[in-house]
Amino acid sequence: MIQRDARQFIPNSEQALQDTTLQTALARAKSGFLGKRRKAIALVDDFEFLKQQAQAAKQRALDNIPALLDQFEHNLNAAGGQLHRAATPDDLNRIVLDICQRRQAKIITKGKSMVSEETHLNTALEQAGLDVVETDLGEYIIQLAKEPPSHIIAPAVHKTRQAVAELFRHHHALGERDLNEISNLVEEARQMLRQRFLAADVGITGANLLVASTGSIAIVTNEGNGDLTATLPPVHIVTASLEKLVENLEDAGAILEVLGRSATGQAMSAYTTFFTGPKRPSELDGPEEMHVIVLDNGRSDILQSEFAAMLRCIRCGACLNHCPVYSNVGGHAYGSVYPGPMGSVLTPLLEGLNQGHVLPNASTFCGRCAEVCPMGIPLPDLLRKLREQEHRQQLDSTGWRMVLRFYSWLATRPRWFHLAMRAITFTQRLLRDASGTRLRVPFSNGWNRQRELPAAPDATPFLQQWQKQQERKP
Amino acid sequence: MTTEPAQPPLVALFVTCLVNSQRPAVGFATVKLLEQAGFRVEVPPDQTCCGQPPYNNGLTDEARRIAKLQIQVLEPYDWIVVPSGSCAGMISVHYPHLFENDAHWQERARRVASKTRELAAFLAQQGVRFAPGPDTPTATAHHTSCSCRRETRSHTQADGLLQDCLQDQLKPFAEPEVCCGFGGTFSAKFDALSARMGSQKLDSIEAAGARTVVSADLGCLLHLQGLALRQQRDLQFRHLAEVLADAEPQRENKRP
Ligand code: SF4
Numbered sequence: 001m002i003q004r005d006a007r008q009f010i011p012n013s014e015q016a017l018q019d020t021t022l023q024t025a026l027a028r029a030k031s032g033f034l035g036k037r038r039k040a041i042a043l044v045d046d047f048e049f050l051k052q053q054a055q056a057a058k059q060r061a062l063d064n065i066p067a068l069l070d071q072f073e074h075n076l077n078a079a080g081g082q083l084h085r086a087a088t089p090d091d092l093n094r095i096v097l098d099i100c101q102r103r104q105a106k107i108i109t110k111g112k113s114m115v116s117e118e119t120h121l122n123t124a125l126e127q128a129g130l131d132v133v134e135t136d137l138g139e140y141i142i143q144l145a146k147e148p149p150s151h152i153i154a155p156a157v158h159k160t161r162q163a164v165a166e167l168f169r170h171h172h173a174l175g176e177r178d179l180n181e182i183s184n185l186v187e188e189a190r191q192m193l194r195q196r197f198l199a200a201d202v203g204i205t206g207a208n209l210l211v212a213s214t215g216s217i218a219i220v221t222n223e224g225n226g227d228l229t230a231t232l233p234p235v236h237i238v239t240a241s242l243e244k245l246v247e248n249l250e251d252a253g254a255i256l257e258v259l260g261r262s263a264t265g266q267a268m269s270a271y272t273t274f275f276t277g278p279k280r281p282s283e284l285d286g287p288e289e290m291h292v293i294v295l296d297n298g299r300s301d302i303l304q305s306e307f308a309a310m311l312r313c314i315r316c317g318a319c320l321n322h323c324p325v326y327s328n329v330g331g332h333a334y335g336s337v338y339p340g341p342m343g344s345v346l347t348p349l350l351e352g353l354n355q356g357h358v359l360p361n362a363s364t365f366c367g368r369c370a371e372v373c374p375m376g377i378p379l380p381d382l383l384r385k386l387r388e389q390e391h392r393q394q395l396d397s398t399g400w401r402m403v404l405r406f407y408s409w410l411a412t413r414p415r416w417f418h419l420a421m422r423a424i425t426f427t428q429r430l431l432r433d434a435s436g437t438r439l440r441v442p443f444s445n446g447w448n449r450q451r452e453l454p455a456a457p458d459a460t461p462f463l464q465q466w467q468k469q470q471e472r473k474p
Numbered sequence: 475m476t477t478e479p480a481q482p483p484l485v486a487l488f489v490t491c492l493v494n495s496q497r498p499a500v501g502f503a504t505v506k507l508l509e510q511a512g513f514r515v516e517v518p519p520d521q522t523c524c525g526q527p528p529y530n531n532g533l534t535d536e537a538r539r540i541a542k543l544q545i546q547v548l549e550p551y552d553w554i555v556v557p558s559g560s561c562a563g564m565i566s567v568h569y570p571h572l573f574e575n576d577a578h579w580q581e582r583a584r585r586v587a588s589k590t591r592e593l594a595a596f597l598a599q600q601g602v603r604f605a606p607g608p609d610t611p612t613a614t615a616h617h618t619s620c621s622c623r624r625e626t627r628s629h630t631q632a633d634g635l636l637q638d639c640l641q642d643q644l645k646p647f648a649e650p651e652v653c654c655g656f657g658g659t660f661s662a663k664f665d666a667l668s669a670r671m672g673s674q675k676l677d678s679i680e681a682a683g684a685r686t687v688v689s690a691d692l693g694c695l696l697h698l699q700g701l702a703l704r705q706q707r708d709l710q711f712r713h714l715a716e717v718l719a720d721a722e723p724q725r726e727n728k729r730p
Contacts, residue, residue, distance in 0.1 A: 324653045362660075404536070408537070408539065414521070447665070451697065451704050452699075457497070461495050465498055
């Protein structure tokens with residue numbers, strides 16, 4: 001079993017590499033995401049310009065968060081909505097529960113919200129006896145499977161079509177039917193969910209943007225389930241994190257320009273809806289109450305730290321899709337809510353270095369994440385900074401620490417360093433096998449478990465050979 | 475070590491710890507290429523390692539100390555040429571960052587950084603060209619390291635040089651922009667993952683019909699070679715410097 005523990009990344013990833021069903025699902029997802037994004041970006045004249053606009057919009061907001069939150073609250077109140085500030089995940093869950101209990105709610109429908117994953121909201125609601133139904137198709141699938149999401153925009157991306165059909169057969173008492181086509185699966189989920197939409201007492205959604213100047217929230221989806229969740233039940237609760245704030249609609253637009261293209265390769269997602277307060281007296285539909293809960297969970301501190309750039313993240317998922325580590329092991333191996341490069345930065349920041357310190361090491365620093373990130377987040381640099389903190393807090397392995405310290409000691413003393421190099425080449429000569437191409441070592445380690453150690457062809461290092469040659473020269 | 479005006483510029487070869495111990499031939503090939511291009515070459519004897527192993531593992535203080543030594547050793551030269559994208563990237567991109575709180579050393583780091591080039595970038599900058607030679611390999615794939623692609627950004631220059639010398643024997647393969655899984659200590663700490671990524675790289679190289687893999691980074695090459703040996707794949711691995719040194723230099727390679 002893959003463990004939901006970020007410290008278990010190595011055993012988790014090794015298991016994921018052996019899981020052939022997972023590998024099939026990952027390979028299919030990757031080629032889909034990459035191709036679509038490439039095409040969408042090729043269609044715009046100057047994507048770099050759009051990126052700069054989006055980054056500037058977000059930076060303006062991050063530079064002014066407390067004031068923008070006040071402004072957002074003011075305008076939300078004016079529209080009839082209510083703002084709640086949640087310092088911790090527990091605070092957020094409690095606020096949601098209070099609202100549900102006051103409304104004597106029984107059935108809750110939910111649109112996709114990574115923030116609610118971060119606070120484990122579903123568990124809290126279910127423990128309180130509420131019936132929670134995820135309405136995003138991917139979220140619905142993993143809810144049935146009792147699994148966490150494995151991707152921030154495609155939560156069930158690790159599931160093959162066959163696995164989903166099996167799940168549906170098991171959970172929906174609908175008799176014999178054809179579930180071989182994706183369209184059959186979607187239709188069946190729609191049938192099941194429609195009844196719940198109408199019966200729900202409270203709808204909970206996430207938000208992609210909080211617009212300070214209007215008090216609006218924006219939800220971006222491709223299924224329209226977010227809109228139904230927000231408008232059908234009598235109460236709409238929005239769970240969002242602090243950095244979703246933007247100054248105004250123009251800045252919101254700048255971010256939407258890069259979000260859809262980076263995420264799903266769409267110029268604009270199928271549904272991009274702005275909600276400003278609950279139903280007004282003159283209106284026919286919409287909720288009676290609208291609550292926006294803004295989660296901090298350490299973000300105000302991150303904003304003041306050397307990791308502030310991470311809060312520019314708009315959760316597009318491009319860094320996951322382009323990461324050679326993520327695309328080989330999938331999201332569950334990370335054992336955390338947020339996987340991939342952005343998750344490897346966020347997890348230690350949100351859950352503490354003790355819990356998350358392995359993840360920043362799970363990168364070759366290939367730099368592809370930073371290359372595709374529309375928000376210009378220097379992910380490898382942030383990962384390296386986390387490794388620095390890991391080392392400073394002595395959370396790195398003692399063995400590696402000793403080896404690297406000794407190596408560094410040598411590397412500042414040329415005489416000793418070059419003696420050590422000679423010792424290395426000399427030892428290799430003793431260990432070469434008959435063919436002379438590989439080394440035979442009597443122990444197994446990270447280098448030779450899955451590969452051979454290629455042998456150095458020469459008995460002395462380059463520098464010694466070079467110096468000898470120079471001395472021989474007239 | 476000051477250069478007189480009449481003399482050709484003086485290049486320091488920063489040979490890298492891997493080339494120094496594992497493939498001295500790459501060092502000699504680099505010297506040959508630089509001399510062919512009309513430069514005087516010295517190999518500063520007190521150079522050690524660029525400091526990536528500690529730097530990438532969070533031992534920043536240690537990396538800083540190592541960087542100071544290399545800066546002192548390298549600053550007297552007109553150019554510093556490195557037969558590795560990752561070590562060249564360390565010096566030219568990361569050294570100045572290491573001294574963000576130390577104006578004096580940052581200035582020295584910047585000056586060294588501005589004179590440091592990955593080998594292919596340096597040769598291309600000098601306008602050298604190559605034609606196939608008698609020992610030029612056939613059916614060859616060029617694996618660009620991520621540091622050459624995204625740090626020194628010299629992959630197109632290496633592609634250009636190899637295109638001249640390999641011609642139709644340079645075999646394009648799928649997803650060249652994806653990492654091979656080496657990543658320094660990553661390859662040992664996450665060996666299963668690293669091996670999977672490397673095997674995928676070798677699969678696409680073989681699928682393109684290539685039999686030789688050339689790269690400007692010895693780390694990638696040794697990792698891939700180690701995998702190929704274990705998996706009994708019939709592939710040869712050569713450093714860019716070796717392939718170019720075996721090629722036929724064109725006349726314009728000589729400085730006037
Ligand atoms: S870090 Fe960048 S690429 Fe990754 S999800 Fe966030 S915005 Fe998208």
